[in-house]
Amino acid sequence: MATHEGSGMFIRVEVGEPLASDAESAKRLAGICPVDIFAAAPEGVGIVDENLDECILCGLCLAVGPAGAVRIIKLYDNNAPLEA
Ligand code: SF4
Numbered sequence: 001m002a003t004h005e006g007s008g009m010f011i012r013v014e015v016g017e018p019l020a021s022d023a024e025s026a027k028r029l030a031g032i033c034p035v036d037i038f039a040a041a042p043e044g045v046g047i048v049d050e051n052l053d054e055c056i057l058c059g060l061c062l063a064v065g066p067a068g069a070v071r072i073i074k075l076y077d078n079n080a081p082l083e084a
Pocket of ligand 1: 032033034035036037054055056057058059060061062072
């Protein structure tokens, strides 16, 4: 949970800086994801690896921070990024 990116079987989540190390953004992400893929860790955004494949592709996390700060990569779809 300490890193700002993680891969499951179906998706990869990437959170870029400076958002990744921002405590407020971490709290927003932790609150917005319906399947708890994000966690507010002391160093910023944590990724809960065991929940990654529960992603429902809702796109809510993409709206936290500037465009491209959070990326959901669909590993099952030739690494296509989820569009907002
Ligand atoms: S797309 Fe939805 S379910 Fe997937 S990580 Fe983002 S907020 Fe969570």
